[in-house]
Amino acid sequence: MSDRPRAAILLTGSELARGAIRDANGPFLARELTRLGLEPARWTLVGDAPEELEGALREALAADLCVVSGGLGPTHDDRTVELLARATGRPLRVDAGLEAEIDAVARSVAERLGRPYAELAVGVRKQASLPEGAVSLGLAGTAPALLLEHAPGRLAVTLPGPPGELRRLWPRVLEAEPVRALAGRARRREQRVLRFFAVPEAAVAREVERAGGEGEGLELTICARNFELEVDLLVSPGGEPRAAAVEQALVAGFGDALFSRDERPVAALVLDRCRELGLTLATAESCTGGLVGARLTEVPGASDAYLGGVVAYANEVKARALGVPEDVLARHGAVSEEAARAMAAGVRSALGADVGIAVTGVAGPGGGTASKPVGLVHVAAEGPAGAAAREFRFPGDREEIRERAAVMALHEARTLLARL
């Protein structure tokens, strides 16, 4: 087991537990805790049922740091604070200063939404009630973030469930003296990330073992998704020689497929390479419907290389906005190498870009035929010195096929740009 302080993440909310919405706080908290040098050893997600929540809370409190998200709202099913008080054997007290703070926020919310204040007043006193010894770290809306040292050196932090609110309050947690003291006990580890394209997981794992594998000072994970394979090396002081041996073996064995060593995703690599070459970029998308553009513009500062794109979902748009010749569509169909190449060429000239990326395919569930089944995807890229195209047959459902097509289109552009 790790020698680092152990952290537990507890995520609450019945809509999360039933899968009605997707949690965004766990990944954020886990990355932040890892960065602090703690081990996010366990996450637990439970609904609002008090028995489940109390049980999970008692377990999570065994960690050096327990971070709870959700259940701080004004309504009857928000029970985190009450159960934290019970699990730590502390009485609940109304904090008068906090109550005044929350009251002011509630009044301004009522005004902004044009609703009577009485609708909000009911929750103010509830949200100002804290377990004895807890301190407020600040408000997000009407919910306070709380910090409680419930045993010597053992901390509980409660944060509001809405991801934006949680993230806004997180810096207050990092600044709190007891959290800084805990992080001070952690040995920082260096994380090295290698990302490979289209190599089998078992082959990489075998190479890792041959080179010495995990051991004192080196923890390692291998994770494959959408044809990308990520190897994370977590290196503690003393583990550097072991890490270097593994890294060298992987570079020697799979160097051609190694596309990133610095955590930049493929979209950022494509944009950076365009900047290096002084080239502008445009996208033409059919089955992905905007996902490739969305991936590129996720990267802050994308605008200095990415001009924009055309989502050509209907054939008439492929012809009208991208100038795909009618006879290409008639002879080869919208899902064809010819159409993908014409889309890449078309978006370059329509938008005045140096490089065009295009993707067209059958995402399903309907629309497949014997010769063009669901999962058939063509991607193409065209630059000032040439073009390339590839055909794929992806397994999976509509969402997976679209995701994979978007990833592949970006890799096709990366490969083309690498040759320039």
Added chain:
Amino acid sequence: MSDRPRAAILLTGSELARGAIRDANGPFLARELTRLGLEPARWTLVGDAPEELEGALREALAADLCVVSGGLGPTHDDRTVELLARATGRPLRVDAGLEAEIDAVARSVAERLGRPYAELAVGVRKQASLPEGAVSLGLAGTAPALLLEHAPGRLAVTLPGPPGELRRLWPRVLEAEPVRALAGRARRREQRVLRFFAVPEAAVAREVERAGGEGEGLELTICARNFELEVDLLVSPGGEPRAAAVEQALVAGFGDALFSRDERPVAALVLDRCRELGLTLATAESCTGGLVGARLTEVPGASDAYLGGVVAYANEVKARALGVPEDVLARHGAVSEEAARAMAAGVRSALGADVGIAVTGVAGPGGGTASKPVGLVHVAAEGPAGAAAREFRFPGDREEIRERAAVMALHEARTLLARL
């Protein structure tokens, strides 16, 4: 506590626990288990450390049904099956039939990737080892899904971690006789979903309480995200009158803001309304970079109403591809009501669509000014009988601002279409 059979979800993988990648299996499994009539009472997510995984597994096995995802692969850090055997006190045995099945798959994978078979052979025997009494439900790649009745009426299911593989094997789980018997013990519940736009959570909660609130036969959750507020009513036999009272009170109090009663997301409502009216739709996006198009095309069959769009990230594309007048850009800037309206009008004529949706804004982190700060977003919609535009100032980071802008653009289109 619920009287329904209790299910536990256990998600494994160090890259998940550190937040390096986002789990997709928990939400899928939770929705499926809820649909079966089980209570997904708890999810646990742990890394590959054997102590953490074994502890979490022992707790999860207390549920009527424990579903584990991940840790079935060929590599040293895939320990789910070994620890399931230990936690249930059963020896591991190699299943010869399964071994032959996995071997055949491994050989074809090696061939497809053009790698030596020896790289894959090492994992075959490991993946063919099962706890005594477990049965294979089929393979995804080289990993088998397993079912084990480890105590009378208490089941454990292990599934591979890659989401596509897990989903492909899930129907085999549903068909398995012990799972069917368990689901047969569950009382089916009806789920009713009401979605409101831009109303405060506390106001809805107060109305719910006034109308009788939760109680025998009715469980209820309220969840707000990105200006949408969802009320889920889970109705058991006998709870119908209570549910009807709550539903009527919400419709009476917030009817104007109620936009969906049938779980269709706003993108599907926009598409359906276009179909009803025989109208076609196009999008013009700046700061969202394709997210609005991606949302619309997530909906299967979007192509019969959605023609496509233009991602006009650079100003030159706004002018060139959407015909936004240069003087609008010069006088008002690219982030202005005027630009948004011109983009909506421009994409209608550029793509020959009846309805245009446009969004432009400052997503940050850079690019904000005193008069146009990060978070300022303009959305516009134009149809055959008029146009509308709104300005927003969203809190949050780049990702949140983009998400919120995309949701708001779709709601603006919904509102415009509702008036036609």
